[in-house]
Amino acid sequence: MDKMKEKRSYYFNVIEAKDGKMSEVMNFNFGGHHDLAQMVENTEAKGLFEKDKHAKEFVVAMRLMHHVIKKNADNPLFAEFAPQFEAFKNQVRKQVHCCNKDK
DSSP states (O other), rough: OOGGGGEEEEEEEEEEEEETEEEEEEEEEEEEEEEEHHHHHHHHHHOOSHHHHHHHHHHHHHHHHHHHHHHHTTOOGGGGHHHHHHHHHHHHHHHHOSOOOTO
16 A cells, blocks of 8 residues: 555554643544654654744644545535635645645
8 A cells, every 4th residue: 555545553642731620622533644743853853943832833723624524515604715725725735845745
């Protein structure tokens, strides 16, 4: 199986730190064929953000937003935004080379 098309599964656990206490806010699974760690590494290597933490946040946000838009393509909420997001995603691909289908 092509490494790029290998199915991956991630588990997100969001915990709020407040007043020295930790409490779980939400958790969910997320899957796809993208290697999030590799995408973060590639983004960090391009030096697009001052802090590596922002590269991580950016990659996760892009993948989650892409997934939601793709799975809800008929939702009027995304009617105007989806084409703009797709154009932005393609711009990111060209700049970072982290998500090219031919890579």
